Amino acid sequence: MIRSFGLEKGKNIDFSLFLSQIMKDIRLGIVVLDREGRIQGISRIGCEWLGVEREEVENLTVEDAFPGFGYEHFLNRSILDGITVQDQAVSWRNGEIRYDFVVDSFVLHGLKGEILYGCYTFKNVSNLRGLEQKIERSDRLAMIGQIAAGTAHEIRNPLTSINGFLQMMGKTLEEKGMSKEKQFTDIMLREIKRINELVGEFLLLSRQKEVQYxxxxxxxxxxxxxxxxxxxxxxxxxxxxxxxxxxxxxxxxxxxxxxxxxxxxxxxxxxxxxxxxxxxxxxxxxxxxxxxxxxxxxxxxxxxxxxxxxxxxxxxxxxxxxxxxxxxxxxxxxxxxxxxxxxxxxxxxxxxxxxx
Ligand SMILES: Nc1ncnc2c1ncn2[C@@H]1O[C@H](COP(=O)(O)OP(=O)(O)OP(=O)(O)O)[C@@H](O)[C@H]1O
Ligand SMILES: [Mg+2]
CATH class of the missing domain: 3.30.565.10 (Histidine kinase-like ATPase, C-terminal domain)
Structure with missing residues (x-):
């Protein structure tokens, strides 16, 4: 067991000091539960992310301490029955900040195989999610760009001639005193302008690196x-x-x-x-x-x-x-x-x- 930590056998290590340092310094949320499901320990960064003080949540159940923390996903599958979860995505809002966590759980067994403690660990992956969203967004932009590049000119060319003829028609209608009909051509021209603007925006999205520096x-x-x-x-x-x-x-x-x-x-x-x-x-x-x-x-x-x-x-x-x-x-x-x-x-x- 000690070897698996890479520590030399026989060396005098103060494990309680070691554990308390881990709980204080590790950048991983850790929550330790006893057999009644009550919180016995929580890492410092875990408190910070979840927005609680350690003393506040000690001896509470996870359910009472962190209402809404992913119950629907996994917490009612009780860790204390030995049912653990891996890579479970959970979101948490601490005031204005939204966190995305990846949660794992495991149990600590005693010598006779009985379950002594349950433990949840959670890693903050909020930045990764932001990155993922950015990639998704630019993928979508690229896709729109491709569609736009293929169709924008095909839409614009006929629009230009419709626009020209409508203007001529409008003039004729005006000369003939058909003001009501003239209004219709004005509306059509306005709508064409709107389509043109939309296509212009499409084209802007599709242009790759055409900035004039x-x-x-x-x-x-x-x-x-x-x-x-x-x-x-x-x-x-x-x-x-x-x-x-x-x-x-x-x-x-x-x-x-x-x-x-x-x-x-x-x-x-x-x-x-x-x-x-x-x-x-x-x-x-x-x-x-x-x-x-x-x-x-x-x-x-x-x-x-x-x-x-x-x-x-x-x-x-x-x-x-x-x-x-x-x-x-x-x-x-x-x-x-x-x-x-x-x-x-x-x-x-x-x-x-x-x-x-
Ligand atoms: N200053 C702002 N205040 C409140 N909401 C905003 C503000 N700027 C943007 N938004 C929100 O962001 C959305 C997207 O803005 P965006 O400029 O991309 O599109 P739009 O204004 O809806 O349409 P378009 O700019 O194409 O006419 C808006 O619909 C609005 O809900
Ligand atoms: Mg806008």
Whole structure:
């Protein structure tokens, strides 16, 4: 037994010290139960992840100490009857933080083979899950990209001629005083514009590494988008505030794409506010690069949607396509930047960082 730990036989080892060090320092959640199913020990990191103090949970059953901790999966198959689990995925929310654990269990036998203790170990794999989701997302983006590349032009070409003929028709109808019919052509033209925009977004998603890398003056980008953002804001009684440090900021990227990113995110902010509110755009120089933050005082994003909003086609809006943020995500990553969002209670802030 001792050999299996790689320890020399006969060497005087204080096992209780060894065990208490393990419980204190190991980066693994460990919960030890006695034969009554009461918690007799829990590792320090386990307490931290589960959000409890050791003294609080000692002598409680797992069920009482951690209500909801994966019972439906495995806990009612009692470990104390010798039924153990391997690689069981369990999610746990500790306040604002969501953890994903992989849980194993085993039992410790006495000399006569009787069960003395049950033990659960759980490893925090939250980062791995995030990675997995990112890969899934970019796989999906690539797939949409392939479909888009194949069909976008085929859709656009006929649209261009329909658009042209409709405009001519509209003019004729107007000349003939058929104003009602003219309205129909206007509606059709608007709808065609919408399809064109959608196809444009598809094409953006499909383009691989087509960013035009140039030195971009952010002031220029801001001056390009502000009139559009402000007029949209004015329509909804929204105040736009710009904060920036005095110096001028330069970054390497594509100014047209950057404008699109800022417009998409500002538009989302305005849409989240409805009537009235404040949209704040802030520009800062941070150690890791240039940070642009865009905050609104709108509805906010509930925590369970935070990791969905960058998925293609995810939308909560009747008229939304759900492509705004995935397009932003792709553009920013191609420029070597990052995007993250924070939303607590109400309002949302999107933080974009770009290398200098
Ligand atoms: N500032 C924000 N406040 C609240 N919710 C937001 C905000 N920004 C994005 N969201 C949520 O994220 C979803 C996805 O946004 P995204 O821009 O990708 O698509 P959309 O705005 O719904 O449609 P589209 O941009 O294509 O018109 C939105 O439907 C909304 O639920
Ligand atoms: Mg949007």
């Amino acid at each position: 140039r030195l971009v003056d952010i002031d220029e980008v801001f001056n390009g988008i502000l009139p559009i953002v402000e007029s949209e804001a004015l329509l909804h009684g929204i105040d736009v505030r710009i904060h920036k440090e005095d110096d001028s900021f330069l970054l390497v990227g594509d100014s047209e794409l950057l404008k699109q990113v800022l417009l998409n995110i500002s538009k989302n902010g305005i849409e989240a506010m409805g009537k009235g509110g404040v949209l704040t755009i802030e520009l800062k120089k941070e150690e890791e690069g240039i940070e642009i933050s865009i905050s609104d005082t709108g509805t906010g994003i509930p925590p369970y949607l935070l990791d969905k909003i960058f998925d293609p086609f995810f939308t909560t809006k009747e008229e939304g396509t759900g492509l705004g943020l995935p397009v932003c995500h792709k553009i920013i990553h191609e420029m070597g930047g990052t995007i993250r969002v924070s939303s607590k209670g109400y309002g949302a802030t999107f933080y974009l960082t770009f290398p200098h």
